[in-house]
Amino acid sequence: MEKRPPGSYVIRKGDPGRAPRTAREDILVDTIPALNGLYHFAYPCRDADETRHFYEDILGLPLVNCMTSEKVPSTGEETPYAHFFFEFGDGSYVAFFDLPDYEKPAPSPNTPAWVQxxxxETASKENVEFMRQRLIDNGVEVLGPVDHGFVYSIYFFDPNGLxxxxxxxxxxPGVLAKARAEAPGQLEEWSRRKAAFIDEQAGS
Ligand SMILES: [Fe+2]
Structure with a gap:
């Protein structure tokens, strides 16, 4: 068998709560290197100063990189822009592009606002509640906290509508192992229900 690249995806047989191995997982084990996590997520912004204020001064994420250019390296397109990064505690980033306009990015027209x-992540409920109050004190509307049973969350929008x-x-204990074992079945069941919803709508 071909040698697995270091750090590639490993399914441990006999993990408690594991679903039976599937053909999909066999492929993952032997051919695909590990994709370890978020490097950065990039989004457009309305105004670089406004975005910096929100992420650095309110959320406390430091600005750690800002590059400006007249040309987009990936496409060759000629346009001036700034691309800048704020760093999370684990070394991942949220990044923005600012172009020479003051347009707020338009939300997806066919997606409810709560979806995207x-x-x-933060370490404690106290931290979530601290950030809730800090956002409110800075005039940001906050939804929650919402106790989802496995996660405790607040929701809000940045100045760009993100x-x-x-x-x-x-x-x-054991909740995530159980969820993982049940996930393939849950997804199949959902796809069946969705097909039925769509059939019903088409028939009505
Ligand atoms: Fe979420």
């Missing part, structure tokens, strides 16, 4: 977001969550993990 990303969640920032929905953010600050969350802490609260799951009890």
């Amino acid at each position: 977001h990303f969640a920032i 929905r953010l969550e600050i969350a802490t993990r609260t799951e009890g």
Whole structure:
């Protein structure tokens, strides 16, 4: 058998709560190097100063890199822009592009506002509550905290209309192993229900 690249995806047989191995997991084990986590997430912004104020002064994420250019390296497009990065505690980043306009990025026209977001992890419920109060004190509207049973979260929008969550993990022992074991079945069941919803709508 071909040697597995260091750090590649490993399914441990006999993990408690593991679903039976699937063909999909066999492929993952032997051919795909590990993708370890978030490097950065990039989003457009309305105004670089406004975005810096929000992420650095309110959320406390330091600005650690800012590059400006007249040309987009990936596409060759000629346009001036700034691309700048704020660093999370684990070394990952949220990054923004500022172009020479003051347009707020338009939300997806066919997606409810609560769907698209990303969640920032913190160590405790107290931290979530501290950040909730800090956001409110800075005039940011906050939804929650919401206790999802395995995670405790607040939700809010940045000045660019990007929905953010600050969350802490609260799951009890074994909860994630059980969820993982059940996930493939849950997804199949959902796809069946969704097909039925769509059929019903088409028939009505
Ligand atoms: Fe979330």
